[in-house]
Structure formats: structure tokens, C-alpha cells
Amino acid sequence: AQTVTQSQPEMSVQEAETVTLSCTYDTSESNYYLFWYKQPPSRQMILVIRQEAYKQQNATENRFSVNFQKAAKSFSLKISDSQLGDTAMYFCAFTPTSGTYKYIFGTGTRLKVLA
Amino acid sequence: GAGVSQSPSNKVTEKGKDVELRCDPISGHTALYWYRQRLGQGLEFLIYFQGNSAPDKSGLPSDRFSAERTGESVSTLTIQRTQQEDSAVYLCASSSGGQWETQYFGPGTRLLVL
Numbered sequence: 001a002q003t004v005t006q007s008q009p010e011m012s013v014q015e016a017e018t019v020t021l022s023c024t025y026d027t028s029e030s031n032y033y034l035f036w037y038k039q040p041p042s043r044q045m046i047l048v049i050r051q052e053a054y055k056q057q058n059a060t061e062n063r064f065s066v067n068f069q070k071a072a073k074s075f076s077l078k079i080s081d082s083q084l085g086d087t088a089m090y091f092c093a094f095t096p097t098s099g100t101y102k103y104i105f106g107t108g109t110r111l112k113v114l115a
Numbered sequence: 116g117a118g119v120s121q122s123p124s125n126k127v128t129e130k131g132k133d134v135e136l137r138c139d140p141i142s143g144h145t146a147l148y149w150y151r152q153r154l155g156q157g158l159e160f161l162i163y164f165q166g167n168s169a170p171d172k173s174g175l176p177s178d179r180f181s182a183e184r185t186g187e188s189v190s191t192l193t194i195q196r197t198q199q200e201d202s203a204v205y206l207c208a209s210s211s212g213g214q215w216e217t218q219y220f221g222p223g224t225r226l227l228v229l
Contacts, residue, residue, distance in 0.1 A: 004157075033215055044118070045206070045220040052215070091157060095214045101171045103148070103214075105157040 006106035023092030040088040119221035136192045140209030150206040
């Protein structure tokens with residue numbers, strides 16, 4: 001079975017500091033997509049960053065970057081220069097590129113940025 | 116333009132009643148997903164629609180759950196004979212096509228079954 005695990009239910013970070021959220025997954029697929037989505041308090045979920053498994057280069061979007069380790073099945077999210085607006089639930093998600101359109105989400109990490 | 120909208124925003128029902136949840140996707144988006152989010156848990160995939168193709172229903176938890184979508188427009192998720200374990204937030208998302216594409220989520224419908 002394909003699973004996504006986020007082992008940190010809650011984290012906090014000081015404003016302007018860097019924080020890393022962990023995500024591991026289990027699959028026998030060779031090609032797939034990985035995503036980080038953010039769900040701010042009382043607001044809608046939005047995409048933060050995504051990665052194609054066959055690309056070795058780690059994705060980067062402004063202050064957000066990932067550390068993708070395919071052999072270790074790890075997909076961590078690094079937030080640099082944390083801002084108060086980064087306070088949210090962060091979900092890691094996986095979908096294989098063939099056979100199904102199913103997305104598998106982790107249970108989320110609640111991140112609080114402290115002033 | 117307008118985002119994904121869902122209605123109602125909240126629904127309280129009695130055990131055994133049927134409920135219908137509605138999702139209006141972003142205009143032009145061919146793909147539509149339904150998810151369930153129980154308190155303190157991640158999103159659980161329910162069903163996927165892509166254009167006029169047969170939907171992927173592999174995530175529906177029981178035959179009490181069904182969903183419809185006409186073309187690339189509105190979708191409805193129906194839960195028959197609701198149970199207390201159906202209490203959750205039901206999220207809808209739409210995207211412009213394949214699995215790589217960004218999913219745009221609605222605000223969700225919070226369902227409480229008494």
C-alpha cells in the first residue's frame with residue numbers, strides 16, 4: 001500500500017528563521033509526483049511546491065525548497081526566512097503518474113511562526 | 116476569476132438522513148476531486164472526475180457514497196443513510212487536467228451527523 005507519513009504533528013519557528021518539515025512515503029512506483037500544500041487557519045488549501053520523481057534537481061519556489069531523496073523516499077520542505085503568514089497546516093501529498101488519479105495525503109504538520 | 120465554491124458551508128443532519136453536497140469548480144477546469152478530512156487527519160481521496168471520462172471511484176468508502184458531475188460543471192456528492200462516522204469536512208478541488216496540475220481547493224463543507 002502507498003502511504004505518506006509526516007512525523008511532526010506540530011512545529012514552531014521564530015520569525016526570520018529557517019524550518020524543515022519532514023515527509024516520507026512508501027511506494028513501489030518508479031515515477032510519481034510529490035506536493036506540499038498549505039492550509040492557513042480558516043482559509044483554503046493552496047499549493048506550495050511540487051516535484052517530479054524523475055527529476056533529480058530539488059524544486060524551489062522563492063523561500064520554499066524541497067530536499068528530495070528518492071532512494072530514501074523522503075521529501076522534506078524547507079522554509080527560509082519564516083514569516084507570520086507561513087503559519088498553517090502543511091500537507092505532503094503523493095500521486096503516481098500511472099494507473100490511478102488518487103492522491104495520498106499525509107496527516108499534516110501544524111506550523112506556528114512566532115513573532 | 117472566481118475560485119472553487121462549495122455549498123452548504125455547514126450541514127447538521129440526523130443519523131440515517133441523506134445529504135447532498137455541492138461543488139462549483141473553476142470555469143474551464145476539466146478535473147474535479149472530492150476529499151474527506153476528518154478532524155486531525157489528512158485528506159482522504161474519495162473520487163476523481165476528468166472531463167467525460169469514467170470517474171475514478173476507488174476512494175469511496177461505501178456504497179452509501181456517490182457523486183455525479185455533468186460534463187465540466189457542477190458536481191454533487193451524496194451520502195445516503197448518514198452515520199456519525201461520516202462527520203468530517205468534505206473538500207472539493209478542481210484543476211486544469213493532469214495529476215501534475217495544481218489543485219484549487221474550495222472552502223469545504225463541514226458535515227456533522229448527530
